[in-house]
Amino acid sequence: MKLKMLVAAASLVVAGSALAGAPALPGGDLGALTPTPALFLGVGAFATGGTIADLFTFSVGNKSDLVGSIGGYGATFSSVLIDGMATSLTSTTTGYGFSFAGLTAGAHTLKVTGAFPSIYTYLGSAYATPSAVPEPESLALIFAGLGVVGLVARRRQAV
Numbered sequence: 001m002k003l004k005m006l007v008a009a010a011s012l013v014v015a016g017s018a019l020a021g022a023p024a025l026p027g028g029d030l031g032a033l034t035p036t037p038a039l040f041l042g043v044g045a046f047a048t049g050g051t052i053a054d055l056f057t058f059s060v061g062n063k064s065d066l067v068g069s070i071g072g073y074g075a076t077f078s079s080v081l082i083d084g085m086a087t088s089l090t091s092t093t094t095g096y097g098f099s100f101a102g103l104t105a106g107a108h109t110l111k112v113t114g115a116f117p118s119i120y121t122y123l124g125s126a127y128a129t130p131s132a133v134p135e136p137e138s139l140a141l142i143f144a145g146l147g148v149v150g151l152v153a154r155r156r157q158a159v
């Protein structure tokens with residue numbers, strides 16, 4: 001029965017990956033992350049169970065925020081780490097969501113950790129969006145507002 005579930009889960013992964021490109025296996029490279037999600041997966045079977053410590057590499061072109069999700073069968077996830085720093089896992093109806101703000105341009109690592117009783121499979125996705133940068137007009141308005149506040153404070157002091 002468990003073998004049938006594993007085969008069914010693997011079939012869904014393969015069918016879904018045909019639409020979004022091949023998912024990266026542990027030790028693999030997700031490539032340059034963009035707003036289009038990159039997929040990663042893990043699968044295994046050991047009679048005595050064990051721990052999950054799967055590592056993936058990726059890169060971002062500019063300062064970015066990373067958003068992702070992970071879910072599967074038979075695995076209990078304890079953390080998702082970006083460059084060794086833990087992200088908070090948020091429970092969703094299909095698994096967990098995670099995010100990491102302020103990634104600098106360049107190469108990074110994503111590590112999935114957890115445990116499994118005997119058979120497991122999981123599928124995750126991650127994408128990057130450019131970090132918010134204040135627009136020049138916004139900065140000009142902020143400084144103009146501070147100038148007005150300073151002028152009012154100075155007039156009150158003079159009276």
